Amino acid sequence: MAEETLGFQYSTLQQERETVTLGMWAFLATEVLFFGALIAAYFSYRIWFGAEFIAAAKMTKVALGTANTAVLLTSSACMAMAVTTHEAGSRRAPVLWLTATALLGLSFVVIKGTEWFLEYQEHLVPALNFDLARHGGVAEIFFIFYFCATGLHALHLLIGICLVCWLAFAIGTGRLKPGSTTRLIGLYWHFVDIVWIFLFPLIYLAGRNG
Amino acid sequence: MSAGTICRCWLALLILLALTTGSAFIPLGTANLFVSLGIAVTKALIVLLFFMELKTSSALVRVFAAAGFFWLMIMIALTTADYTHRTDQRVPLDQVR
Amino acid sequence: MHAPRSQNYLNATVGIRSWLLTTDHKRIALLYFAGITFFFLIGGIAATLIRLELITPQPDLGSPDFYNRLFTMHGIIMVWFFLIPSIPTTMGNFMIPLMIGARDLAFPRLNLLSWYLYIAGGLITIAALLLGGVDTGWTFYEPYSTFYATGYLILAVFGIFVAGFSSILTGLNFIVTVHKLRAPGMTWYRLPVFVWSTYATSLILVLATPVLAMTLLMLLAERVLHVGIFSPQLGGDPLLFQHMFWFYSHPAVYIMILPSMGVISEVVPCFSGKPLFGYYFVVWCSIAIAAIGFLVWGHHMFVAGMSLYASLAFSFLSYLVAVPSAIKVFNWVATMHEGWIRFDAPMLYAFGFIGLFTIGGLTGLMLAALAVDVHVTDTYFVVAHFHYIMVGGAVMGFFAGLHYWWPKISGRLYPDYWARFAAILAFFGFNLTFFPQFILGYLGMPRRYQSYPPEFQIWNVLSSAGASILAVGYALPLFYLAWSILKGPRASADPWGATGLEWTTSSPPPTENFPKIPTVIRPPYQYDQGVPCVQSKDG
């Protein structure tokens, strides 16, 4: 993603900028369907199993989940600040905001890891130590969905953290001039945030009403 | 995008988060699901429109952004249409393990 | 600047590195050609063995497990490593930038990455098939695939998973390219139908393939970790796997057929010397097929235990998707009315395509009729139907395009006599192979049977005989096209008298495609009394 040198297949910088943006959005559409398939499976089983499935969701840690959502939403705001300040031509500010983004992302992963550890202690990890006699088969299916969804999300977030760290480094050392790259990585980060926005009510808030 | 807009969006997102978590504990039956999904859609829209700059993007980019969600709706709608109309009952097979 | 005739994308740089690290869409297309041919060969060998085995009602070549591995290999290789990438990655890659007047695709390096992912996925899958094979059939139905299947399922599925990303990246590249890199004056309604249909294909690639990726991931998780997601041991529903699998795999059929329809829409006007009849309808039918194609996957599950109402809805939607296909057939035929029809090899393949696709489509209508589907689903009727679409349709289209653009790609002409002979041979061989299978299907012979009741033998013998003719028809081009590279006469820029920007540049094109990006001034297919009008002016 060269910033100042124009790719030979483009005729203007404007064209290149629009093209890469469109490419990123097309990629995100793919990602929507990727996570979406999992969510479609979730809805199917929620209807299929009914109350049993929802009851399993009660075993998730709603306090940690809510805190984590706040952390991730804040990181998105930091990312937006990084993009804005970088486009304004600043060099120090985006590095600081990116560092904040990466740190918040990391703390999300740490909190998530804590949750996983607690769930391990409660014998809720399928294939590892799930207590079938205590929780039942439907709960195990719910937790398979839970670990698939949060695991893949965490993987996406880790990739995002790497990208953000690289970005902070490149801007800090002055190798990256303002251009599309920051915005594209920003789009990716916000997308990972949106996935969580939908996973949160489906995983943590189901079945809290009774 | 100004720092003020970002700040307001951030506050709105946190308020919505508090709302959705709070509402989940009010017994509303199936309505809880729709309330929490409605709030999730609102939050996602804030992120999409402001943080991801769809508000100032071209129509083309907006169509691309909507396409994924639209096709996902198709998938969810038609799959769940089957499950809501099933007349048979689910039965676990003999436990294998 | 006038480059000497000999300077083109083929000889601009030399050496193996210049090919394996190229970002030139034309060279990448040739790399894909190599891969596709290889996998077509492997899948073809499996098909040959299947037809050999089925000549007699008893097992002849090996154990039932061997046969099960054979048809699984045939399905996996042909679907994911031949049919789905076939036209888009070769002719699409080569022609889209040329047809829209661009110097390359939007993301050339991503394009190369796609090829490597495709080859890596293919080799992983081949390795799995050689190590001991997979016995699930290409559909991987649960719970058989997770708890009962033997063999190297995990490796094979992983290979398909990797190749899926190749599909996604290719589709993404095409979509963005068509949106953003069109030459000045190249409005949407001046795009050739091949570009439109490849665009529609790319929509499916981008929106459906990720669902397959997730489905396969869940399948892998289930098999590796021995927990039940779709299998009923914990209460899961095997039908959910089928829903998710067919959400991808039914649109995948349109991934295979849409590009072929695009090729036919190029070939028919060219060799009829007339503009395409109903251009707007053909264009929007491509988009409609891509869109409605997402709504019909349930017709694979009419007897699977889905709810009655879902079946009725999916049946109705399946009829809807047939409408745009029917419209296309009528438009191609109408294009020939009052034309100046020439019978070069590409046109013969196009005739074959229209006939076979019509039969394939109409038998699809029979399958969409619920009560008939109950009887013929999972029988040879279905096998014959989808081979008429995928082989009669998609592969005929592939050969039509190959023969149409070969002079542009290679810069050489092939012997037309042999090419026409191969086209006719393939047409007759195909019908002899697959028409008897319709009869077998209504008689009730289930698919994936190594041995069958003796009264079905005669039709199987005919089918196998046809397959040997078909094999010759498919092998012939390999020889005369290879000959043309070595000895064939050089092709002019526009040997067919065709319109379209790809014919305005030299054959083979220079690395940068056009000395100067053209400005487009007319819609496509502007023929007057069989003679093309120029579609663009320079500068």
Place this chain on the structure above:
Amino acid sequence: MHGFPWWPPTASAYATRVNFLFSSLLIIAALTVGLVIFLLAFFATKYRHGSNAVRHQPTKKTWRWEVGWTTASLLIFVGLAVWGGELYVHLYNPPPNAMQIFIVGKQWMWKAQHPGGQREIDELHVPVDEDVRLVMASQDVIHSFFVPALRIKQDVVPGRYETMWFRADKVGRYHLFCAEYCGTDHAHMGGWIYVMSPRDFADWLQAQGGQQTLAAQGERLFRSYGCSGCHEPGGTVRAPSLEGVFGGPVPLSDGSVVTADEHYIRDSILNPQAQVAAGYQPVMPTFAGQISEDDLAKLVAYIESIGPKRSGAR
């Protein structure tokens, strides 16, 4: 070799109706293919390059043709969808007093249990001109019960009952196949359906020996598994009596109502906590993993037999 068979035997009124639909589709298809091929050949000859046929200027008003053939295809297609769907719905509405046979599919055989307790493998004997309802379960993977002569097929998904019904009207021996790929011996998972005259069928039932009826065997299991300890009067734990329950509505503790059909009975044995009858405690242990599909079928048959009397002979 056996000549050129081109049409499968047709052994029920339903199959005849499918034949009629299929033939109509065939005729429509043949006409369309014929039209396309005729036009291709006609144009290719008349307008071949170099012929001096008259060509007019390109027609401008293509949309009339487009609207014409779009509407025509759409109308025909909708008609076909309704026709095919109407017949299909028929398969989902079994007559009330059908004779009921339990089928269990497993790798790689079909096992059948008749109401009188007779069992057979890879064969199914049924009387002619009588409604027969199959209640099918699978022990391992998905199988598919396919009888070409009756034009019926149903996938049997493990984990639940699938049902299917037919009324054969021609005495004879017909193929039975498994149509869903199920592993190594998939091609050998099948056998024959024997449609017999009522007298031959009675003889056949007799010849199978004097087993207890399926319901009687179920009653024995009802005691040996300890079901009767709670579900009969005087039990130690308060549990609903099962007499007269079958086929009627059961109010559940979550307020909903289900019909006590085979599915519900089976579900309640294997997963009793899922749907607890209103007014009772969820205290019944699960029997998942302890009762085979064969025994389940017997228990279901027993509970059915103590249900409200069905009208007519069984």
